[in-house]
Amino acid sequence: MRDSSVGLNALTQAELSAWVDQARVRTQWGRVPDYIPLLAQVDANVLAVKIETGVGQEWSAGEKSQRFALMSVIKPFVLLFLLEQSGAEEVFKHVGMEPSDQPFHSLTQLSSDRGHPRNPMINSGAIALAARLPGRDGFSRCERLRQWLNKLTNSHLVLDRRMLESVRSLSNESNRAIAKMLAQAGKLDRVEVALDTYNHVCCLSGTVEDLARLGSLLAQPGAISSSYPQRVVTRSHQRIVNALMLTCGLYEASGQFAVRIGLPIKSGVSGALLAIVPHQGAIACYSPAIDAMGNSVAGLFLLEKLANSLHLSVFG
Ligand code: GLN
Numbered sequence: 001m002r003d004s005s006v007g008l009n010a011l012t013q014a015e016l017s018a019w020v021d022q023a024r025v026r027t028q029w030g031r032v033p034d035y036i037p038l039l040a041q042v043d044a045n046v047l048a049v050k051i052e053t054g055v056g057q058e059w060s061a062g063e064k065s066q067r068f069a070l071m072s073v074i075k076p077f078v079l080l081f082l083l084e085q086s087g088a089e090e091v092f093k094h095v096g097m098e099p100s101d102q103p104f105h106s107l108t109q110l111s112s113d114r115g116h117p118r119n120p121m122i123n124s125g126a127i128a129l130a131a132r133l134p135g136r137d138g139f140s141r142c143e144r145l146r147q148w149l150n151k152l153t154n155s156h157l158v159l160d161r162r163m164l165e166s167v168r169s170l171s172n173e174s175n176r177a178i179a180k181m182l183a184q185a186g187k188l189d190r191v192e193v194a195l196d197t198y199n200h201v202c203c204l205s206g207t208v209e210d211l212a213r214l215g216s217l218l219a220q221p222g223a224i225s226s227s228y229p230q231r232v233v234t235r236s237h238q239r240i241v242n243a244l245m246l247t248c249g250l251y252e253a254s255g256q257f258a259v260r261i262g263l264p265i266k267s268g269v270s271g272a273l274l275a276i277v278p279h280q281g282a283i284a285c286y287s288p289a290i291d292a293m294g295n296s297v298a299g300l301f302l303l304e305k306l307a308n309s310l311h312l313s314v315f316g
Pocket of ligand 1: 070071072073104105123175199202267268270294
C-alpha cells in the first residue's frame, strides 16, 4: 500500500498555493523569447498550474484561465498519434531515440547524425514526424491531430491563428535548414508542407486544464482518465513517449532534471510545461519566462518542489 504522505494524493491546496507564490518570484530569472513576436509580448510574471489524477482529484493555482500555445509540448502527442496510427517499428524508421546535448533547433546535431533526427523531442525529429501526419496540408493534418486529442481527452485545444501568423512573420532559418537537410537525407518530400504542419501543431493552444487532460493520456496505464474512459492508448506506446520525455524532453537539461525531478517532462518555448506522474496523474504548468535552453524557469522550480516534497520521482 502507498504511504499516505507521498504521491499526488498527499498534496494540499495550501501547499500548492504557497509553492506557486515561491515559484512566481523565479520568473524574473527567465526571459520571454524574442524570435516569435507574439511570445515576446506576453506578461512574463504569469504562472498557472493544474494537476489532475486519473481518479478525478484536481488542484489548480495561478492564472489558470490564461490560454497559451503549446509549442514543443505538442511533440510527445505528435509521436503518440503516429505510434497509434502506424506502430513503433514504422515510426522509428524516421526518427531516433537517443538524447542530444545540443539546442532544440540544432543543425549541427542533425548534420553529425547524417540527416537522421536524434529524437522526436527536438525540432528535427518533430519536423520529420510532422511530415508523416496524415492529411493534405498543414491545416488539415493539424486539424486531425487536434480532433483526436480533444476527443480522447475531453480537452478544448484550438489553433491559435494569430500565433501562427506571428510564427510565420519572421523566417525561422534554423527550422528551414533542418527541413532541407531532412529532405536531402530522404526523410521528407515536401519541405514547405512539413514546416507548415510543424508550425500549425506548435500553435495548438489551450489552458493548463487542457494540457493536464492531454497528460492523462500518458499517465494512466493503457487507459485514460476516469472522466473519459471510452478509449485507451496502447500501453507500450505510452511507455515509449514517457521514456523519451524523461531522456529528451528538456533538451540539454534532460539528464539534470531526470536526477532532480525524475519524471517524464516536456517543455515548450511558450513557457508550457507538462510532467507525467506515471500511474498517478499529470501536472501542467504555464509560465512564459524561460531559461537559455528554452525551459520555463518558474515551471521547473514548481515541478521540483512538488516532486521532492511528494516523492514523485519514478526512481523512488
Ligand atoms: N515552434 C517553436 C520553434 O520551432 C517550438 C520550439 C520550442 O517550443 N522549443 O522554434
